[in-house]
Amino acid sequence: MGQITTIALDVMSGDCGPRSRICAAQDALTRHPHLHLVLVGDSRFIREHLSREVSDRVTVVHAAQTVSMDERPSRALRSKQDSSMWLAVEQVAMGMSQACVSAGNTGALMAMGRHLLKTFPGIDRPALVGQVPTSAGGTLLLDLGANVDCSADLLFQFAVLGSLLKSEVYDVVNPSVGLLNVGEEDIKGSETVRLAQQLIESHESLNYAGFIEGDDLYSGRVDVVVCDGFAGNVALKASEAAVRMVAHKLAAGVGLNSWQKVLLKLLKPLFKPMAASIDPGRYNGAMLLGLQGIVVKSHGAADARQFGFAIDQAVRAVEHNAVHRINERLEELL
Amino acid sequence: MGQITTIALDVMSGDCGPRSRICAAQDALTRHPHLHLVLVGDSRFIREHLSREVSDRVTVVHAAQTVSMDERPSRALRSKQDSSMWLAVEQVAMGMSQACVSAGNTGALMAMGRHLLKTFPGIDRPALVGQVPTSAGGTLLLDLGANVDCSADLLFQFAVLGSLLKSEVYDVVNPSVGLLNVGEEDIKGSETVRLAQQLIESHESLNYAGFIEGDDLYSGRVDVVVCDGFAGNVALKASEAAVRMVAHKLAAGVGLNSWQKVLLKLLKPLFKPMAASIDPGRYNGAMLLGLQGIVVKSHGAADARQFGFAIDQAVRAVEHNAVHRINERLEELL
Known part of the structure; x- marks a missing residue:
């Protein structure tokens, strides 16, 4: 370079x-x-x-x-x-x-x-976008809290922006886009989310994969997940907190008897690379896209x-x- | 009995x-x-x-x-x-x-x-309420997806219901109630959430603890967390998924070299009680409150x-x- x-x-x-x-x-x-x-x-x-x-x-x-x-x-x-x-x-x-x-x-x-x-x-407001870890590499999630209320049109714009970022910067060809909802069926969710689905679905250049639920945020099922900033912020922060709580429990050996705890403590340095691999701090940094x-x-x-x-x-x-x-x-x- | x-x-x-x-x-x-x-x-x-x-x-x-x-x-x-x-x-x-x-x-x-x-x-709609694990025992979270859109008044009713459930069934005296938001400052969040805060704050029998963020869902900072069903559903499912991903990574020994992985496999039965202690399935069951x-x-x-x-x-x-x-x-x- x-x-x-x-x-x-x-x-x-x-x-x-x-x-x-x-x-x-x-x-x-x-x-x-x-x-x-x-x-x-x-x-x-x-x-x-x-x-x-x-x-x-x-x-x-x-x-x-x-x-x-x-x-x-x-x-x-x-x-x-x-x-x-x-x-x-x-x-x-x-x-x-x-x-x-x-x-x-x-x-x-x-x-x-x-x-x-x-x-x-053509873009009304920027979205805060970050990458969450999945077994398949990572999924882009937007918005993460810059836009608390989003119209269907804004969610559509986020779908376009997320898709472009994933293809142009993360080199994924024809990235799939999911819309976050409380169920996968078409009847579920708010009016806004259902309307956004119509807009995204009807845009031929987007590879729309349908509604996805919170479960699928870390499964790698889609390359880009679109949601309003309230849901995205809460989902990201809650899952980071859940992971931290689990890491804390594991480090303390919750559920183990005393000699298992001693053994765990002795072995901890050996398994340190695992702790790093699950640290949410590794994914710090969100772009105003x-x-x-x-x-x-x-x-x-x-x-x-x-x-x-x-x-x-x-x-x-x-x-x-x-x-x-x-x-x-x-x-x-x- | x-x-x-x-x-x-x-x-x-x-x-x-x-x-x-x-x-x-x-x-x-x-x-x-x-x-x-x-x-x-x-x-x-x-x-x-x-x-x-x-x-x-x-x-x-x-x-x-x-x-x-x-x-x-x-x-x-x-x-x-x-x-x-x-x-x-x-x-x-x-x-x-x-x-x-x-x-x-x-x-x-x-x-x-x-x-x-x-x-x-006095209650317009029931809320789906569940207990999430914290180091302090558990926090009630409502709504978990039965009410996608919630008015400020409904969020207030959920605060009352959650508080009563926590005191009457979980035996917590004067339980603290937090309102889920994207920031802790009073200027943050949607109109609805800010209006709900006013209603909850002004009701003297509720022990209101202010806005809380997704980070605090698993910290045990409050006894009850109130939010709309979209945010609650997404937060719960996303964090369960994040924990499952982490458990999967740990079981596979991601980040370890080959002999560390062999050691991990040999030791796994010893640390099995830990896996049970972080299983989200243990918290299955939400009440229509x-x-x-x-x-x-x-x-x-x-x-x-x-x-x-x-x-x-x-x-x-x-x-x-x-x-x-x-x-x-x-x-x-x-």
Whole structure:
């Protein structure tokens, strides 16, 4: 490749503090030899904590403000134009960076993304999309919470966007799309979901696979699952929590007698690679899909390693030229 | 105790066939010495497969029809009055049984429950409620899919019903109630959820704990979680699926090298009790709460052991005199 990928990181937003984001940035530079990073935040703090070795691969942009996690998006849009979040997104809008990553307030990121980057023609609102693990590799799930209420038309747009992302960035030919519902029968679900099914079904370029239930989110039965942001957010967070609870129970040896517990403790280091394979943090990073620019949202509580996975997603999207390719295909489709 | 508990089982509905339900019935009679069962279905088949030893603790009621899993509830209500589901619910309505259990079509069960048993005064529609496991014992989650769209007022009624069930049947004093949302801040979520919060908050007898997110479903932070049936159904099914995927990965030793895998295989029998402790099937059985009678819905695909857990829930509700106690408390509250 040889081409430099430039990504802006909002190092101030989220629950973990800028030091953790700077660590993640340094690790990402090691992983990706053609990466250049723009670190947006308190420039003095960043310069103090940045290792000298990477300083020629980093640009620092000073931001005087931070968007808080509970700030109203409309307010942030008006009064936080000097924030690390705004300036990181603006990097992409000005063409200085090819993507940005923030662990901040989702609503504010969405508002700034829409304001500074605009959506693709034909797309009303961007969707927050993430990949969930399946035995078959992974399923894209959208929306994950950026759009609490979705019209049938918006769900249809998400189906198109998800399908394009899966084919253009994840290299799946003719990806299958399922619509999340409380049953697989056509009579089930809300009016909106049934109407969305009609729209998706009748669009010949989509490989529609019908209604799917929560059971099938991790089965790999479909490549893309579409739902409103309330259901998607709840499904994702609940399943991550369930997995964490199970991991905790297993680590504690719930159900075992005392000597089995001792044995488990002794053997734990041996089976450590398994724990990593089921860690939900590995799938951190959701893209605001539908914007004319790449914006990746990290979990607010993500640690340095997890924030790194979000950076990796941004790198992947840039390397696949996601925005250009999705835009081109959208023009054909809509 | 000494008192006989009589429970009607719809042995025909669901995906597993009547033989599995009859097995579950026999096991339940062994577990509960004061239980009498009314088996509703194809009487010839039931008599052929029922063991002689339990025949004096079983009444067989013949049903000529079965409600299929994809039948429209309104149609089932009109044309399936000779079905195993209808007759099982009717057992409760006539006072012949104190509860009924069915693994059939949720919508049809809901329709028949409402028609034959009626809801409590002040309750518009019953909620499907189940217990999810937490480190602290368990959290009640409602609605699980019987009510796809819920008004704020209905969510408020569910908060009251869930709180009463938790205190009267699960013996939790002043149970805390959370409202499921996509964020914990008051500005988050749909109009309906925010309006429901106002109603729940202003009712002094409810111990309202605020918005909770999917993350907190398994943390035990609250005793009762209220949401619409779409979100609840998706959250429950997705998390069960995620846990099954993890269990599958662990059993296969994903991430391990070959000799670690061999070791894992050798040790598996030793750690079997752990697998049981994380099996979602242990929590099978959801109650249609709000009806003037106990109706328990089992997962359609539940096997004999899992169907048994649903029967146990019905037994528990009867032994706690759930309907009478909730009705009495409701009269004070609403």
